[in-house]
Amino acid sequence: MKKLPIFGLLIIILITTAFSCTSQPASTANAKTLTIGEIEPLTGMFGDIFKYVPQGAQLAMEYINNKGGITIGGQKYMINIDLVDGKDSPDGATAAANELVFDKSVKFIAGTGPAFMVPAIDAVTEPAGVLYTAVYQNGQKVEMGPSYPLKFVGSDCSFSGQVAAMTYLKSKYPDVKTIAYILIDDGQIADNDPVVRASATKLGLTIKGDIIGYAPTTTDFTPIAQKAVADDADAIMIGNAITPWFALNIKAIRALGYTKPIFSCCDAIVLSDIVGIAGTDAEGFFGPSIPPSSANVPDLPQIAKDVIKMATDHGWQLNEMHVQGFSAVYSMVQAIQAANSLDPKTVAAKWEKMDKINTIFGDGKMGGLQTYGVNHNVYFKTPISAIVNGQVVFQSWISLDQSRMP
Numbered sequence: 001m002k003k004l005p006i007f008g009l010l011i012i013i014l015i016t017t018a019f020s021c022t023s024q025p026a027s028t029a030n031a032k033t034l035t036i037g038e039i040e041p042l043t044g045m046f047g048d049i050f051k052y053v054p055q056g057a058q059l060a061m062e063y064i065n066n067k068g069g070i071t072i073g074g075q076k077y078m079i080n081i082d083l084v085d086g087k088d089s090p091d092g093a094t095a096a097a098n099e100l101v102f103d104k105s106v107k108f109i110a111g112t113g114p115a116f117m118v119p120a121i122d123a124v125t126e127p128a129g130v131l132y133t134a135v136y137q138n139g140q141k142v143e144m145g146p147s148y149p150l151k152f153v154g155s156d157c158s159f160s161g162q163v164a165a166m167t168y169l170k171s172k173y174p175d176v177k178t179i180a181y182i183l184i185d186d187g188q189i190a191d192n193d194p195v196v197r198a199s200a201t202k203l204g205l206t207i208k209g210d211i212i213g214y215a216p217t218t219t220d221f222t223p224i225a226q227k228a229v230a231d232d233a234d235a236i237m238i239g240n241a242i243t244p245w246f247a248l249n250i251k252a253i254r255a256l257g258y259t260k261p262i263f264s265c266c267d268a269i270v271l272s273d274i275v276g277i278a279g280t281d282a283e284g285f286f287g288p289s290i291p292p293s294s295a296n297v298p299d300l301p302q303i304a305k306d307v308i309k310m311a312t313d314h315g316w317q318l319n320e321m322h323v324q325g326f327s328a329v330y331s332m333v334q335a336i337q338a339a340n341s342l343d344p345k346t347v348a349a350k351w352e353k354m355d356k357i358n359t360i361f362g363d364g365k366m367g368g369l370q371t372y373g374v375n376h377n378v379y380f381k382t383p384i385s386a387i388v389n390g391q392v393v394f395q396s397w398i399s400l401d402q403s404r405m406p
Contacts, residue, residue, distance in 0.1 A: 040086060041117065053111060063306065072342055086112055088114075094123065101124055133153065135155055136157065137159075145373045154329070154330070154378050158265075162196050167398050167403070168395065186216055246269065267288045267320060271285070288382050289383065303359075327359060330358075371406065
């Protein structure tokens with residue numbers, strides 16, 4: 001056989017290498033980009049806890065893209081997140097939504113959960129025909145319902161968090177019969193009141209007295225603690241809040257000598273951050289949360305293990321706010337692919353008819369038809385963790401069937 005000159009061999013090797021580089025991965029070589037807008041309060045009092053949510057959205061983007069993106073109408077798409085600061089106010093949320101919708105022509109938006117920001121975004125996205133997936137539902141009627149056909153929620157809602165937390169309370173403290181309930185007074189108390197009382201009753205519990213509200217500007221929680229302790233309930237539940245509010249409530253309650261259980265029913269909670277403020281007063285405090293050592297949590301599905309590994313590679317410890325950011329993007333992208341369309345109305349029509357949906361914690365379901373009037377909320381099994389000896393320790397899973405709102 002005639003040998004090729006060395007120069008000819010080098011040319012063949014270079015051409016082959018170049019072809020391999022340009023064709024790998026073949027499945028994404030001609031992919032387009034699908035941009036999803038993300039609105040979060042990156043500045044202001046909510047910025048401290050919502051800083052984790054864009055990280056969760058980034059994890060969803062990377063998880064989807066690492067698996068080759070999605071295919072719509074035969075065309076491959078890779079996901080891109082366009083993050084905009086909602087500036088912790090209705091005006092800021094409105095401006096962010098206007099920027100994404102009208103300046104950047106974004107058709108799908110995810111993110112944020114504060115009760116005063118979500119309706120402001122809805123007011124822009126809904127009439128513009130843009131699909132919006134919030135990270136949380138605080139239980140207000142203005143956040144989701146038949147009047148908002150393009151509005152969805154990507155994680156367990158406020159009401160399901162209440163059921164999950166009280167379900168665990170009953171198993172951990174079977175002698176508890178009464179609860180005092182503390183909740184931010186930003187408009188959500190009126191809509192929460194009848195639902196949380198009905199949920200408590202079904203579990204053999206009673207919410208004592210009025211729901212104890214406080215303004216978002218509160219810095220001294222002693223009067224709030226005094227009202228809660230005065231109810232003489234067997235346990236005190238704290239609803240939707242940010243880290244300082246949880247921690248300061250706990251410290252004020254314990255300072256009054258209350259030794260009974262204090263717990264959270266809020267799915268937007270990072271227990272490790274609460275320990276940093278409340279210290280030993282937080283001992284025994286529990287709520288819907290994934291611990292920093294989440295890789296050791298039993299019965300984790302593979303998707304959760306993969307996302308935890310990705311978070312660790314970024315130097316992050318997966319927490320419940322990461323989960324919310326991940327879920328809003330991941331669930332919406334599944335609906336887009338299931339609809340095989342980039343038209344928000346077509347996607348919404350498909351999504352609300354979906355029964356099952358994949359989530360970071362395994363098989364999930366859509367729900368909320370009886371509760372909110374639309375089947376627009378994603379639900380999944382809920383992890384409960386507690387502060388034990390200053391550490392966040394996993395306690396139990398609350399099953400999807402136990403916590404999902406019909």
